[in-house]
Amino acid sequence: MTARNQWAGVRSQLAAMSVIPGFAVVGSTAAFLLGGLVGLVVGLLAYPLTAWFAVLEVGVPAGILGAVVGALVGVVTGAVQRHHGH
DSSP states (O other), X not given: OOHHHHHHHHHHHHHHSOHHHHHHHHHHHHHHHHHXXXXXXXXXXXXXXXXXXXXXXXXXXXXXXXXXXXHXXXXXXXXXXXXXXX
């Protein structure tokens, strides 16, 4: 399976979700990846032997916050879609 086919599968699964969970998944994933990257950089600068823990220490809370923000965006998007009759 090629990378293009895998991304097509991910996109189709996201499209099959309702609005709120879809936005929550995207928000959580994006925030976790960004938070994990920030945690890695901070961990490597602070103490390289425990940098892997900093990835989780920063990435997991960022992912949770991203899911909450994504769900809120999904709620607003769903409300706007219902208001406009889509």
